[in-house]
Amino acid sequence: MRIVTKKSKLPQSGVPDAICLTERDAERLTQLVEVLRVPANRPRTLKDLERKLNEAELFKSPAIARNVVTMNSTVRLKDLESGEQSVFTLTFPHGADLSQHRISVLTPVGTALLGRKVGHVLECKTSSGLKRFRIEKILYQPEAAKDYDR
Numbered sequence: 520m521r522i523v524t525k526k527s528k529l530p531q532s533g534v535p536d537a538i539c540l541t542e543r544d545a546e547r548l549t550q551l552v553e554v555l556r557v558p559a560n561r562p563r564t565l566k567d568l569e570r571k572l573n574e575a576e577l578f579k580s581p582a583i584a585r586n587v588v589t590m591n592s593t594v595r596l597k598d599l600e601s602g603e604q605s606v607f608t609l610t611f612p613h614g615a616d617l618s619q620h621r622i623s624v625l626t627p628v629g630t631a632l633l634g635r636k637v638g639h640v641l642e643c644k645t646s647s648g649l650k651r652f653r654i655e656k657i658l659y660q661p662e663a664a665k666d667y668d669r
Contacts, residue, residue, distance in 0.1 A: 536635075536636075536639065537574075537575075537576055538571050538574055538575040538576070538633070538634035538635070539575065539576050539578060539583060539584065539587045539634050539636075540571075540572070540575040540576075540577055540578070540583075540589070540633070540634050541577070541578055541579070541580045541583050541589055541590075541662060542577045542578065542579060542580070543580055543667070544589055544590045544633075545572055545575060545577050547590070547611070548568065548572055548590075548624065548633075549572055551611065551612070551624075552565060552568060552569055552572065555625075562625045564625050564626065564627055564629075564630045565625070567627075567630045567631075568624065568625065568630050568633070571630070571633060571634060575634055580661075580662045580667045581662065581665075581667075583660075583662045584636070585657070585660060585662075585663040586636045586637040586638075586657060587634065587635070587636050587657075587660070588609060588632045588633060588634065588635050588636070588654065588657060588660075589609075589633075589634075589660055589661060589662055590609060590610070590611065590624065590633070590661075591608065591609065591610060591614075591661050592608070592609050592657055592659060592660045592661065593606060593607070593608045593609075593657070593658040593659040594606070594607060594608075594609070594632065594654055594655075594656065594657050594658065595654075595655040595656045595658060596628075596632075596641075596652040596653065596654060596655060597652060597653045597655050598650065598651070598652055599640065599651040599652065599653055600650070600651065604655065605620070606620055606658065607620050607621070607622050607628070607632075608620060608621045608622070608659075609622060609624060609629055609632050609633065610622065610623055610624065610629075611623070611624060612624070612625050627643040627644050627645055628641065628643050628645070628650075628652070631643045631652075632654070635654060636654065637654050637655070637656060637657060638653065638654060639653070639654050640652070640653050641653075641654070
């Protein structure tokens, strides 16, 4: 993980698809990963989440770009196969409720969304097979709203 302290359009690495996280999200997600390492609790997406945490560039909350999906962000996704659009909020597992369009970071779509930017195409293995979604828009991002306690 590399810590970035100033706001920038691209991560310091200059790679447009780099994973960007706030330090607070990374800290909370790292704690979650530690709890879930117990084999009986281990979700299948845990390795992907661990990889993201290890590869991510970390930003102070006020410095994260507004086009990055952070925890508790609400996003509009477009299914590239059907053209259908859906709105979801990315949550920690305890806040997930699919009937309210709140998906856990531990689901394949949730893990794929984390740290990605508007325009990024996600490929996710779901119960109905491989799905491709594009992040169309971030409707709410806690950091952009200066809501740093979410």
